[in-house]
Amino acid sequence: MRLYAYYRSSTSYRVRIALNIKGLHYDIVPVDLRTGEQRGAAFRAINPFGGVPVLEVDGRRYMQSMAIIDWLEERYPDPPLLPPGPEERYHARELALGIATELHAPLNLRVQHYLKNELGQNQAAIDRWYRHWLAQTLGPVEQRLAALGAGDFLFDTPGLFETVLIPQLYNARRFACDLDPWPRMRRIEAACLALPVFAMAHPDRQPDSPQEAMP
Amino acid sequence: MRLYAYYRSSTSYRVRIALNIKGLHYDIVPVDLRTGEQRGAAFRAINPFGGVPVLEVDGRRYMQSMAIIDWLEERYPDPPLLPPGPEERYHARELALGIATELHAPLNLRVQHYLKNELGQNQAAIDRWYRHWLAQTLGPVEQRLAALGAGDFLFDTPGLFETVLIPQLYNARRFACDLDPWPRMRRIEAACLALPVFAMAHPDRQPDSPQEAMP
CATH class of the missing domain: 1.20.1050.10 (Glutathione S-transferase Yfyf (Class Pi); Chain A, domain 2)
Incomplete structure (x- = not known):
């Protein structure tokens, strides 16, 4: 797994926490939001919407933080992020x-x-x-x-x-x-x-x- | 079921659609956001956060629209709002x-x-x-x-x-x-x-x- 992220972005931070709770290994690829790297052509080829985080898994890319967390919860149910009731x-x-x-x-x-x-x-x-x-x-x-x-x-x-x-x-x-x-x-x-x-x-x-x- | 809602609020509108897709019956209780009714004492007793929509079911109250939709999907799975894959x-x-x-x-x-x-x-x-x-x-x-x-x-x-x-x-x-x-x-x-x-x-x-x- 690879996570395109910016250290201070709160949505990047939340996905890092979720991945860590799930015990998943990932490599961080920093994207510098201060210099507008997310709007450059190189990053637009990765995420046309020009934002972080982007999670890359088996060649697929996931780019909305709350939807990523739902996807992780369904794909890697243990340990759960949500209680059973x-x-x-x-x-x-x-x-x-x-x-x-x-x-x-x-x-x-x-x-x-x-x-x-x-x-x-x-x-x-x-x-x-x-x-x-x-x-x-x-x-x-x-x-x-x-x-x-x-x-x-x-x-x-x-x-x-x-x-x-x-x-x-x-x-x-x-x-x-x-x-x-x-x-x-x-x-x-x-x-x-x-x-x-x-x-x-x-x-x-x-x-x-x-x-x-x-x- | 009872839905406290404002006709033009997009979050109220989305919960109405979800309830209708699920085929659930509900009574609408209008809350007038233009006059600030949501901030008055009477409505604060229903929702301390002072917002719509609020869904009331069996005496419980649910007040965040996306979480309400997730709850409906789990509680009333048919017909589903999400595909299986x-x-x-x-x-x-x-x-x-x-x-x-x-x-x-x-x-x-x-x-x-x-x-x-x-x-x-x-x-x-x-x-x-x-x-x-x-x-x-x-x-x-x-x-x-x-x-x-x-x-x-x-x-x-x-x-x-x-x-x-x-x-x-x-x-x-x-x-x-x-x-x-x-x-x-x-x-x-x-x-x-x-x-x-x-x-x-x-x-x-x-x-x-x-x-x-x-x-």
Whole structure:
């Protein structure tokens, strides 16, 4: 398996976590989103849509992160990313898809560029935008975790929800969001990052990361 | 079953289609997003996150549209929304989740309000924003449909992909997007809207619609 990824892309990060939980081996091929490599002809030949991550398996290419995770879950069911009961599966998906649908687009680099170039917004306004949407989505997630009685993880073991949450908390820290109001998410983050499957997927541990140490 | 919905909300529309394909009976409870009813105390008691749709079944409430559709697919497997083969399932999800994650947030009323109130954008700028992101996402979907050889539907019968696509094409028409470059999507739209399960889910057929006729 080969994963075309950018170290700081949250969708790349989530697929790395899912692959690690499944115990699958993959080689990382870095794609530099800062220089626009994803829009160049060489990368368009791999993914015509010009985005990461792209997972390559047996000559086939998969390029939508949540659909990749569903595909992995069906193709490599053990260990599972979803609990067995339909109600628990719903709750894990509600939170994971809530984060994926509410946050992916507004926090995307493409959208940040549009805000800057088309709408003339400065970096301070873009940072406020970023923190606003993170808080709008993660605030309700915290409430939901309280209602569901989450501890170190949403359920017994980390799965789909944690796979999607951890990269967004990384984003939140990067953009200096205040995480104090979210103790349940911070607890889950600490429990996950203590596990090798999460730690190895961290942006700072990727070949294209300018950093060398763990955070 | 009871569905709290707003006639023009694309996430409400997609859940109506999924329920109709499954042949499930449900009562619509309109929630007026224009007047902010979803943020009022009465509705917050139903959905603390203040959004539609909310599906109520046997006293339980489900409130994330893509997770609701997954739940319906597991709970009421016939007729299926996804094809049986893992590669076809991936393709249906790639397109459906691509649309859901790329388009839900930027087209959301909340985001439009932020653009207007926080970033001082006028309606013309908001309309350009809307059309920009629709085209950015639906353009690649059209290419993908060509590559997959889609006809009236992505596969033999309409399912997850069409459930998510049709409400976005309705949005595209509302915001005067040029649909001419997308003949495959227009063909799928025509084939779907000719089916009662889609026609009955259309915004113009909802109890809170100000219109009375089909488009």
